[in-house]
Every structure is written in structure tokens, then in C-alpha cells.
């Protein structure tokens with residue numbers, strides 16, 4: 065690790081900002097979590113870090129003491145301070161989806177890895193002070209989740225412009241689970257679902273597993289084209305339509321309000337329900353009305369807190385038209401009886417304390433800064449992007465074949481996702497890749513990955529010369 069991994073300290077005298085020594089301890093925690101600091105590694109000397117961060121040596125001494133108190137590091141007399149070897153959790157997520165430390169992993173749309181440990185600790189402490197509630201949380205509940213929790217989450221979503229009804233919403237274990245419930249509640253094997261011409265692989269895979277046929281609808285810069293949707297409805301008589309109107313995965317497009325109304329009009333005309341996947345809906349500060357606000361009896365609205373708060377909480381939600389409430393209740397009951405009430409209690413604490421809003425703000429800032437870096441390095445190429453999007457969609461120069469580019473990037477230790485993964489069966493794959501720019505562990509690694517990609521994109525693989 066180089067000392068540059070430590071980023072400048074916020075010295076605002078805002079009453080809520082943490083003291084400097086705690087901010088440094090939090091950075092150490094973050095660097096350990098993201099793999100920049102490894103077990104047994106020596107930390108910079110107090111003097112070196114103090115100079116780098118423009119703080120006093122005493123502040124670094126206090127920060128290291130705090131990190132030691134938290135069990136993150138060990139001071140060895142005369143030798144320095146080292147990342148603790150003991151008590152390392154052996155469950156640390158180590159799949160291939162973990163952002164690589166040496167190269168750059170643009171693979172999965174995970175939120176930037178912020179330090180949420182303090183707020184989680186506080187939320188758990190608050191919960192632990194109420195034994196009666198704790199005992200209640202250990203019991204079976206209604207499939208849709210605890211009413212008070214649903215009211216609180218619904219109110220929070222309403223403040224953010226999503227017309228969710230606490231009475232009708234059901235908690236789920238994330239957005240993926242919500243999509244699965246929608247499919248199993250409304251589709252039988254052999255039914256057809258319409259999707260955008262490039263779509264979220266998690267949904268395509270779910271449809272395949274449930275033996276639901278997938279047909280695609282042409283898109284333009286605003287998503288599904290209403291005339292193509294109308295034609296596909298006539299041709300296939302679909303059971304459901306699935307789309308992501310805000311920050312589509314993978315194209316980043318957001319449907320205008322007019323397009324949303326036009327799409328809903330087609331759904332109404334053909335009496336087909338539309339799944340509005342709104343997992344990215346809280347990311348933009350402003351966006352057109354969600355479909356559920358415009359026509360809630362035509363819409364299955366799904367969303368969750370993965371992108372805007374923490375995927376580990378696994379808290380999502382689904383709302384279906386009133387007449388289908390029982391069907392959803394039954395599907396949830398059959399799947400898992402209910403979601404863990406402990407998780408919804410934690411999420412409610414985080415919302416009530418204002419932590420959820422703070423995290424959302426931090427994620428928005430971080431993503432906007434990452435998108436600026438992408439614009440800086442890749443603006444000469446054909447790029448679909450949005451300042452609030454976790455990813456960008458890059459169309460390759462015509463001299464690159466898709467599979468060659470993905471392998472060349474892999475060889476250069478940069479993971480990108482090929483358009484093949486997003487292409488519904490039977491459709492033509494566009495020559496594009498998705499870059500999950502939220503995944504690299506820090507901006508330094510993001511820049512490193514972007515530089516490598518920029519050089520690769522400028523190189524004609526036939527002549528091997530940079531163009």
C-alpha cells in the first residue's frame with residue numbers, strides 16, 4: 065500500500081462531522097475492507113501520515129490508538145503499527161465479484177464501498193435497548209412485513225417522490241427477490257414476457273429458470289418504443305412487460321414522462337401489467353414520475369435499498385395492483401413465509417436517524433465524481449452515461465470485435481461485461497460493454513482501469529498500433 069491510499073481529511077467544522085482522528089481510523093477500516101491494506105501489513109509512520117494528511121502527529125497517534133481499540137491494528141513497540149492478524153473474519157466476501165486489487169473490476173453494479181460500520185453499530189445499539197421489540201422481531205410475522213416498518217419505509221419513499229402505499233407494499237429480500245415474486249405470482253411456464261432489447265441479466269436468468277419465454281422490444285434513446293411495444297403485444301400476447309424506466313441497466317437511459325405515459329397507454333390497451341424495476345430510482349435527485357405514480361393499477365413496482373443504502377441489508381419491496389394483492393401474498397408466503405423482520409427494523413433505524421439519507425448523499429457524490437472521471441478518459445468514444453448511474457455503456461470502435469475486446473481487457477486485468485449477457489435470446493448482440501464504474505474500490509483504481517481501457521480502445525487489434 066502507498067501512503068496515497070489515504071485521502072485528504074474533511075476539516076469542516078460542521079457539528080456532525082467526525083473528529084479527524086476518527087476519520088483516519090475509519091479510513092484504515094475502509095482500506096482493510098477493500099483489500100488495500102492487508103493482514104500483517106505495516107502502516108505508515110505517525111510522522112509520514114501526519115505530513116501526508118497535513119494533521120498533527122498527535123492526531124495520527126490518537127487515530128492509530130482508536131484503530132487499535134477497534135481491533136483493526138496492533139502497535140508493536142519499536143517496530144510500528146500493523147494490520148491485525150488476529151480476529152480476521154473468515155467470511156470476508158472473496159468471490160470473483162470482489163473488486164480486484166491489482167487490476168480493475170468493472171464487473172458488478174455494487175454501490176461504492178463506504179464505511180457504514182458506525183451507523184450500523186448505532187442502529188443495533190438502539191435496537192438492543194428495547195428487549196420487548198427484540199423479542200417481537202424473533203417471531204413469525206405477516207408475509208408482507210411489520211406494518212410499522214412498512215409505514216416508515218413507505219413514507220421515506222413518498223418523500224422521495226415514489227407513490228408507494230404502505231398498506232399494499234410488501235417487503236422482499238432485495239429487488240431480485242421482488243422480480244422473482246412478480247414472475248412466480250403472475251406467470252406460468254410457457255408464458256411470454258416482453259423486455260427491452262438489452263436488459264438486466266438477473267431478470268433474463270430468472271425468466272429462463274422459470275421457463276418463461278422472453279421476447280424483446282426495440283428501444284431508442286428513451287427506452288422501449290411504444291409502437292414496437294404495441295406490435296409485440298399483438299404478436300406475442302405477453303403475460304407481463306418488464307422494464308427499467310430510470311437509469312436502465314445497461315444503457316443508463318431514463319424514459320421521459322411522455323414516454324412513460326405512452327408506454328402505459330399501450331399496456332392499458334392490451335390489458336398487460338408492466339413491471340417497473342426501480343432499483344436505481346433513488347439515485348437521481350430529480351427524475352420523471354415513476355410509472356406507479358401514473359397508473360398504479362397497471363404497474364408492478366419493485367425496488368430496494370441495495371443501491372442507495374446497502375446491498376447486504378437485502379431489503380426490497382414490491383407493490384402490485386390492488387386486485388392482485390392476495391396473489392402476491394401467497395407467492396411471498398410460498399417463497400419464504402416472510403422476510404427477516406430484524407433487517408427491516410435495522411433499515412427503519414437507519415432511516416429514522418437520517419443515516420439512510422446521509423449514505424444516499426455520499427453515494428450520489430461519489431458516483432458523480434466517478435462519472436466525471438469516465439468523461440475525462442473516455443469522451444472520445446461512444447458512451448452512454450448519466451451522472452447518477454452506477455455504470456456506463458460503451459459502444460466499441462468498429463475495429464474491435466466484442467469477444468476480442470473483452471478478452472484483451474481481461475488480459476490487461478480489467479473486467480468488463482459483454483453485451484452478450486444483456487441480450488435476450490434470439491436478439492442481435494450490440495458491439496458494446498457495460499462498465500460498472502461504482503465497483504473499483506477507489507478513484508485511483510478506477511482511473512487506472514479507465515486508462516488501460518482508453519489505450520486498448522485506441523489500439524486497432526489487427527495492426528496492434530495505437531490509432
Ligand SMILES: Cc1ncc(COP(=O)(O)O)c(C=O)c1O
Pocket residue numbers: 173237238239240241264266308313341343367368369370371375380
Ligand atoms: C436492474 C436491476 N434490478 C434488480 C437488481 C437486483 O438488486 P437487489 O440487490 O436489490 O436484489 C439489480 C442489481 O444490480 C439491477 O441492476
